[in-house]
Amino acid sequence: MPRKFLSRVVVFILFASFGADASKILAITPLPSPSHGLWYRILLEALAEKGHQVTAFMPYIGKNKTGISYFEIEGIFPDEGVLELTNLGPKEHVEAIWEYATAIGALQIESSAAKKLQELSESDEKFDLIIFELCYGEHFASLFPRFRAPIFAINAYADGFWNWDFLDVDNHPSVYVQSVLSYVSPMSFFERVANFLTLYYDKYHYGQYLKRQQAHAYAKFGTDVAKIEDVLYSLEFMIINSGPPGVDPGRILPPNVKEVGCLQCRPVNPENLQKEVREFLDGANDGFIFFSLGTNVKSIMLPQEVIDGILKVFSKLKLKVVWKFENDDLPGKPKNVMINKWLSQQDVLGHTNARLFITHGGRLSAQEATYHGTPMLAIPFMLDQHKNAETVVKAGVGLKLGFLQYTKEKFEWSIHEVLNNPRYKENAQTRSAIAKDRITTPLEEAVFWVEYMIRHNGTKHLRPAGHHLNSVEQSQVHFLILSEQIQELGVARL
Structure with a gap:
C-alpha cells in the first residue's frame, strides 16, 4: 500500500474517532477586551481541533472554522476615559470599574447575541457543556439552567475576588493583594488594613452590580429566569489564568479549580x-x-x-x-x-x-x-x-x-x-x-478538564467538603472549633 495513501487512511481514522466522541459546547465570554478574547479563542479553537462542536458568543470574534461558530456580542471597550483611571485612588477606581461593567451590561443585554442566546435557551437544542467567562455579562448566566448542562467557568482575569468566592478558594486579605492596589505580598500592617478595606468595598459594589444585572435579566428574558447568584454558587469547576507555581503567589486550591496561567504561551514561530x-x-x-x-x-x-x-x-x-x-x-x-x-x-x-x-x-x-x-x-x-x-x-x-x-x-x-x-x-x-517546567502545557491541561467534565456530566464529586454550608453555618463551625481549642488549652494548663 503506498505510504501517502496509508497516511491519509490513518488521518481519516483519527478524525473519525474524534468525531465519535465529539460534544456540543456552548461558550459565552462577554468581557469586551481583545486580549482576553484571544485567550478564550485559543482554548475554544483547541477544543474544535479535538472534534468538538463549539458555538461561541463573544466580542471581537475570530473566523468561523471547522467545529466552531462565532456570534458577536456587541458592546465594546471604549477608548475614551481609559487614561483617566490612572488618576483615581482605590476607592474611585473600584466605583469606576463597576459603573463601566453596568454600562456594558446594559448594552449587551440588548444585543442581537442576547436575543440569539435567549432563543437557543427556549429551543430544543441540547449542549453537553456550557463554558462561561466569570467576568462581566453575568445576566447571561440567568439563562443557563434552561440548557440543563454543567457549567465550566473560565477567566483570563485572575484577580477578581468573585472567582475565588464562588468556588470556595481562600482569598485572605492578609495574603492576597486586591487588583486595584500596587502591593505585593508580604504586605506591611498598614497595607494589609488597606487591602482588607478595599476587598470589602469592592465586594459591596459587586453585590450592587449583580442586583443590576439581575434586573437586566428579568427585564429582557422574563421573570422566570434563574437568580444569577444561585447559578454562580452552583459552579462545579473553574480554570483560571493564574500561575504557574513559582511565578504567581501560590494558593491552596480545591480539586475543582485549576491554574492554567500562560495558556496562550507557545514557542516562537x-x-x-x-x-x-x-x-x-x-x-x-x-x-x-x-x-x-x-x-x-x-x-x-x-x-x-x-x-x-x-x-x-x-x-x-x-x-x-x-x-x-x-x-x-x-x-x-x-x-x-x-x-x-x-x-x-x-x-x-x-x-x-x-x-x-x-x-x-x-x-x-x-x-x-x-x-x-x-x-x-x-x-x-x-x-x-x-x-x-x-x-x-x-x-x-x-x-x-x-x-x-x-x-x-x-x-x-x-x-x-x-x-x-x-x-x-x-x-x-x-x-x-x-x-x-511543567508536566504538560497549560492548554493541554485546560482541554483535558473540559473533556473530563463532559465525560462525567459534571464535577460535583470534585467540590471541596463543606461547599454546601452557607457563610452563617461556616461561622458556626469555626466558632465551635475555636471554643473547643480554648477549652483544651485551659485543661492543658491545669
Missing part, C-alpha cells in the same frame, strides 16, 4: 511576523526594544508631549525599537524606530535579539514576557497592571515607571538600567525556566 518586521528584527545587531501598551490602552492615547519625549529617548539609542502604534504615521519618528498597528507579540518577545519589553503590565503581556525570558519596563495604568508592575520589580526582572511620575529623564534612565544591568536578564531567564 518567525513565520507569524510580517516580512518587513522580521527583517527589521533580524537586522538588529545591537538588539531591539519592543514597546506595546496592549489592546485596551493604546499608544495613540498618550499626550503628544509624552510621545515626543519617548521619540527623543529612542533616537539616542543604538538599539532598534519596534513600537505597536495604532496610526499609520508617527511624525518625528527616528530611523531606528519601526511602528506597526498589530504584531505577533510572542514572536517579537521570543526573538533572539529582544533586549527589553516596555509594557503596560497587563497579565497576558507579563506572562508572555516571563515565558520568553524578556526583561520588562512596566508602565501601569489600571486594574491589576499596578500589582503586576510591582511583581516585575520584586522578581528583579525589570523596573516600574508610574505614568503620573513619567518624565523623559526617568524613562531614559530606566531603559539604560535594565539594558545595562545583567541581573534583570538573568532573573528573567530563571523565571522563564520555572514557567516552562
Whole structure:
C-alpha cells in the first residue's frame, strides 16, 4: 500500500474517532477586551481541533472554522476615559470599574447575541457543556439552567475576588493583594488594613452590580429566569489564568479549580511576523526594544508631549525599537524606530535579539514576557497592571515607571538600567525556566478538564467538603472549633 495513501487512511481514522466522541459546547465570554478574547479563542479553537462542536458568543470574534461558530456580542471597550483611571485612588477606581461593567451590561443585554442566546435557551437544542467567562455579562448566566448542562467557568482575569468566592478558594486579605492596589505580598500592617478595606468595598459594589444585572435579566428574558447568584454558587469547576507555581503567589486550591496561567504561551514561530518586521528584527545587531501598551490602552492615547519625549529617548539609542502604534504615521519618528498597528507579540518577545519589553503590565503581556525570558519596563495604568508592575520589580526582572511620575529623564534612565544591568536578564531567564517546567502545557491541561467534565456530566464529586454550608453555618463551625481549642488549652494548663 503506498505510504501517502496509508497516511491519509490513518488521518481519516483519527478524525473519525474524534468525531465519535465529539460534544456540543456552548461558550459565552462577554468581557469586551481583545486580549482576553484571544485567550478564550485559543482554548475554544483547541477544543474544535479535538472534534468538538463549539458555538461561541463573544466580542471581537475570530473566523468561523471547522467545529466552531462565532456570534458577536456587541458592546465594546471604549477608548475614551481609559487614561483617566490612572488618576483615581482605590476607592474611585473600584466605583469606576463597576459603573463601566453596568454600562456594558446594559448594552449587551440588548444585543442581537442576547436575543440569539435567549432563543437557543427556549429551543430544543441540547449542549453537553456550557463554558462561561466569570467576568462581566453575568445576566447571561440567568439563562443557563434552561440548557440543563454543567457549567465550566473560565477567566483570563485572575484577580477578581468573585472567582475565588464562588468556588470556595481562600482569598485572605492578609495574603492576597486586591487588583486595584500596587502591593505585593508580604504586605506591611498598614497595607494589609488597606487591602482588607478595599476587598470589602469592592465586594459591596459587586453585590450592587449583580442586583443590576439581575434586573437586566428579568427585564429582557422574563421573570422566570434563574437568580444569577444561585447559578454562580452552583459552579462545579473553574480554570483560571493564574500561575504557574513559582511565578504567581501560590494558593491552596480545591480539586475543582485549576491554574492554567500562560495558556496562550507557545514557542516562537518567525513565520507569524510580517516580512518587513522580521527583517527589521533580524537586522538588529545591537538588539531591539519592543514597546506595546496592549489592546485596551493604546499608544495613540498618550499626550503628544509624552510621545515626543519617548521619540527623543529612542533616537539616542543604538538599539532598534519596534513600537505597536495604532496610526499609520508617527511624525518625528527616528530611523531606528519601526511602528506597526498589530504584531505577533510572542514572536517579537521570543526573538533572539529582544533586549527589553516596555509594557503596560497587563497579565497576558507579563506572562508572555516571563515565558520568553524578556526583561520588562512596566508602565501601569489600571486594574491589576499596578500589582503586576510591582511583581516585575520584586522578581528583579525589570523596573516600574508610574505614568503620573513619567518624565523623559526617568524613562531614559530606566531603559539604560535594565539594558545595562545583567541581573534583570538573568532573573528573567530563571523565571522563564520555572514557567516552562511543567508536566504538560497549560492548554493541554485546560482541554483535558473540559473533556473530563463532559465525560462525567459534571464535577460535583470534585467540590471541596463543606461547599454546601452557607457563610452563617461556616461561622458556626469555626466558632465551635475555636471554643473547643480554648477549652483544651485551659485543661492543658491545669
